[in-house]
Amino acid sequence: MKVVNVAIAVLAGLIVLLGYFFNSSGLHELRSPLLDWAVTLSGIAGLVAILNLVFGVHLKRLRENHPRKGSSVVILISFAVTLLAGIFLGPADEGFQKLVTHVQVPIESSLMAVLAITLVFAALKILQRHRNWMGFVFFLSVILFLVLNSGVLAFTSEVPFLRDILSSLHQIPVAGARGILLGIALGSLATGIRVIIGSDRPYNG
Amino acid sequence: MTGENLLGFIVVLFTALGIAFFSLKRIRAQFPAYIRKIPPIGRLKRAIGLSVEDGSRVHLSLGSPGLSEPAGTSALVGLSTLHRVGQLSSTSDQPPVCTSGDGNFTLLSRDVLRGVAVETNTYDSFDPDQGWLTGITPFSYALGAMEVIKDPIVKTNILIGTFGTEAVLLSTTAEQRESFTLAASHSLVGQAVFMATSRDVLLGEELYALPAYLNYRPAHLASLRVQDVLRYIIGAVLVAGTLMRALGIL
Amino acid sequence: MADIRCLICNRVNDSSAEHCWYCHTILPKPTGPLTQKERDKLASLKNKITSENNNVPEPPVEEPKKTPPAGSTEEEVPEWLARIRRLKQADELDQPYRPSDWIDEDQPDWLVKLQQPVVEETPETAETSTPAGKFKKPALDESLQIHNLPRESDDSEEYIASLLNAITPAASVDRLRTPGGELEELVENGWYNQSAQIQPLPVGSEDRDDLESDALSAGVEIPVYIEEPAQEPEPAVNTEPAQELPFPLFVDNLPDWLSTEETTKESSIEGKLDADITAGEISEQKIEKGQLPAWLQSLRPSAARSIEESASESTPVLDDRGVLAGIAGTLPGANLSGRVIKPVDFAQELRATAQQRKNADLFQSLLQAPDEPVVMSTDQKTASPAGRFVRFIVTILVLLAVILPILLPGFSVIVPVLFPTEVVNTLGTIQALSADKPVLVAAHFEAGLAGEIDWTAQPVLKQLVSRGIPLALTSTNVQGFTVLQDMVAQAIGNDPVYSMDVNVMNLGYLPGGSIGMGALVNDPLKTLPFTTDLQPVGESAVFGTLNSLSDLGALIILTDNPEFARIWVEQVDGGNAGLPILAVVSSQAAPLVQPYFASGQINGYISGMSGALFYEMLTMRAGSATARFNSYQLSLLLVAVLIFAGGTVSLILASPHSAKKKEAG
Secondary structure, eight states: OHHHHHHHHHHHHHHHHHHHHSOOHHHHHHHHHHHHHHHHHHHHHHHHHHHIIIIIIIHHHHHHTOTTHHHHHHHHHHHHHHHHHHHHHOTTOHHHHHHIIIIIHHHHHHHHHHHHHHHHHHHTTHHHHOOSHHHHHHHHHHHHHHHHHHTGGGGGGGSHHHHHHHHHHHHHHHHHHHHHHHHHHHHHHHHHHHHHTTSOOTTOO | OOHHHHHHHHHHHHHHHHHHHHHSHHHHHHSOOOOOOOHHHHHHHHHHHHHHHHTOEEEEEEESOOTTSTTHHHHHHHHHHHHHHHHHTTTSSSOOEEEESSHHHHHHHHHHHHHHHHHTTOGGGOOGGGEEEOOSSHHHHHHHHHHHHTOTTEEEEEEEEEOOTTHHHHHHHHHHTTOEEEEEESSHHHHHHHHHHOSEEEOTTHHHHHHHHTTOOHHHHHHHHHHHHHHHHHHHHHHHHHHHHHHTOO | OOOEEOTTTOOEEOTTOSBOTTTOOBOOOOOOOOOHHHHHHHHHHHHHHHHHHHHSOOOOOOOOSSOOOTTOOOOSOOHHHHHHHHHHHHHHTTOOOOOOHHHHHHOOHHHHHHTOGGGGGSOOOHHHHSOTTTSOOOHHHHHHHHHHOOOOOHHHHHHHHHHHHHHOHHHHHHGGGOTTSTHHHHHHTTSSOSOSOOOOOOTTOHHHHHHHHHHHHHTOOOOOTTTSOOOOOOOOTTOOOOOOOSSOOOOSSOOHHHHHHHHHHHHHHHHHHHHHOOTTOOOOOOOOOOOOOHHHHTTSOHHHHHHHHHHOOSOOOBOOSSTTTTOBTOOOOOOOTTTOOOOOOOOSSOOOOHHHHHHHHHHHHHHSOOSSOOOOGGGOOOOOHHHHHHHHHHHHHHHHHHHHHHHOTTOOOOOOOSOOHHHHHHHHHHHTSOSSSOEEEEEEOOGGGHHHHHHHHHHHHHHHHHHTOOEEEEESSTTHHHHHHHHHHHHHTTOSSOOHHHHEEEEEEOTTTHHHHHHHHHOHHHHSOBOTTOOBGGGOTTTTTOOSGGGSSEEEEEESOHHHHHHHHHHHHHTTOOOOEEEEEOGGGHHHHHHHHHTTSSSEEEEHHHHHHHHHHHHTOOOHHHHHHHHHHHHHHHHHHHHHHHHHHHHHTOOHHHHHHHHHO
């Protein structure tokens, strides 16, 4: 059975990959349904995972009398209300959209604010965690670009020398990001190829 | 077939053949790979060993990737790492737990954990809930994963996948718990956040080298070597292109 | 090494065991298998003996006195019998014995004694010359033999037997005469009588013929020597002479009871032989027959039984003790009452020591599942008071930096004077758009960053609305299209011309990530055929003509994730739609979008509050960015100062404890 799983995965991967490179109608005919199935399966997988979260985790906590079952009760009620509203009202309904914009956005925005404070507090101890050149350079670059992006150095635009320096400084993160992204892209490529040729089989448990 | 498509096909073919070539036993024996030391990975191995000894649990988190996105490959690496960690900690009383923010990877992580349980003859103690979805959105996922990190029995955290700014919550919670945390993200934002908040961080392509450093499979080491070759080629092309542009040829 | 079979209970023990696991008898110490040198010597001996036998003239074959009984199917002389005859003939011709070196070295003393010249004249018997695999050896001999040599073939045993016979022909006769020993096999097979007197069979003797015929008539298959279980050697009731073991023993240390019996038997055998056997003569002596067990006797053919009964001169040996008590024809066993260790008599009830009870209680407590999950709250680590204080101070300062500029209207801000190129290009692109063609606005941002995206995108949306350009909204994440619709509604505000119902079409969620984007690029109507109101897109007056992306005026990407900006660019550019692409991104994504702008793949982008400020300044429409830029600037500067201060303090006040702990970790 494992051999069949691997064969299906390899074959599907090859069809999609080759369909991207070669403009063949036959490959396109094979590729399109596979991609559609992939999108549908992703949605179903998401639904299964959500149902597991609701019933397998939070409902289980209620049954087992978990100490934090109170939050599970809130989650279950919220889930039920949102689900029923979405089914009966529809996603375009103004009332349903208010559920998102007036509940989820404030909650996540608050979390974002907490995150900002936490990040600032954590950044105070950068040099404690990374006592090396990498940490020191990171520390300096954080401060430099915070100041640059704040706009307080706007007066330098009238000084050509400083203007050029600041302009080149703005290019540094771009260059550094490009280098990292190249490495990440190569790693992604190799990982994907390993899955396509069947060397990595995360689906074959 | 356009030139870009042809070039892409050649690169893909070269990578596949290179991985197969460097995976050969003869080549591995004749031309062994020399890989540089990455201290965070060494500390990770030690942490896994310590967690096995003291009966604590290893928590691995995959972030909020999408399987159909390029960032999903980082979570695939996370799954390989999960498999390997499961093998390494098979003698522990507490099997590893995996959290993620995507339904696909939740199911895949369960599959991997089940496979590890079968491999290590610990299927009797296998619990499918060891792999679970903690939230759909990145923040809700982070909040759910924080709960797992706060579990007293979790002493080792491996955050490997796709993380954004929500990673701050995870890494600071782990630091507060004084548990070992190895962090690696596909996105630059996540890497910057981890760099500021976590001690053991993998930057850039080091994330994709993690299974090779854990001695998972020969193909992982082979793909590292292929990546190095491609990197040299790209570097040479960039330098050559810059020179030609500077000389006015291009 | 081969396993050791117990002599008493016949159970197989490990080669390294000293006592039997069942009856705790001392096990005979095995010797290792033959080395290659020994094998070679054996082979050479074999060749020598073979050549000697070939040189020996065959004795005249006497006619059998009795014809084989009716029903006998075996007409050929068995090989073992032929061999016995040959060996007898060799003895008669006084072939010199040429012992091999290794046999001389390893021979035990009792065997050496038996190798005296005086016993050379003892004629051979069928039993002595019979190959080892053909008849049963004494129990002791057999058990030891198993461990001494890996009997790969019967030939090796034959040659060893022949070798020993050449050494001690008389001894070879007598050693086989252990009552109930190996000759029991002969008895079992019907060509050996029940007589306890073991006498050598002369060549051509009637008795021997009788035995042969009995064997032939019985058609008994002589079992393999090695396979035979060891039989307990029972001492004879009527003073049977001790028998010398037919094969050279490779055992250095024999058990006491065996060596004692051998000694006594040996001396008696020697005396008997001297008295009975004359040199150079093959006397007709009856082979004393062993005693068959009663159950086996009943299985024997009647003819053989009658012959045995007639030839029997001694009463059956009965053993009155041991496991074979009361069974006739068995060798008397040694008195093992002092050796057998009875198993420990366990009481019916379970007796446990205090330590065992303690361990059992502990184990039970481990196995017992807890009723409720126990939350180990004491193990939770919390931040130190100093850490909490610093966090509190940082929070207060940041909040002040954000709130104070809002509360103090006169708070001035340093406004940049140079507009970034990307912002200017964005404005130019939007101004160049045709009002007939709709613009696709694709969103992918989380609710947490909706605030920043909203402030950044508002100037762009307002300009689009002001120009009356239709908008098609979609999102590649679940909540994006909801927030986007709210943003557009805010941008429209109270515009009397621009209507949400007419000029804006919400296409909803686009699933599949990059796969969905690719599908939308290829065929928009097929990928998103309905709006969120479930209205067909094709029936719309404005969007009904949307057959491909090239029918759009532009694509505006609203995202906090640069990855999605890149995917959109790749998909649209790969589709060769020739569509202007603009991006409204969070400030964290700006460095990654900038290369696409530099390469011309993106016509322009606006990033963060600063980008929105520039755009509002260019369009001369003051918005949220203009109103709140002072908070943004002040908080950025404050954070930079805090980080600098914290880093400096960390450098100056380096914590050895935390460094050591982290190094150890």
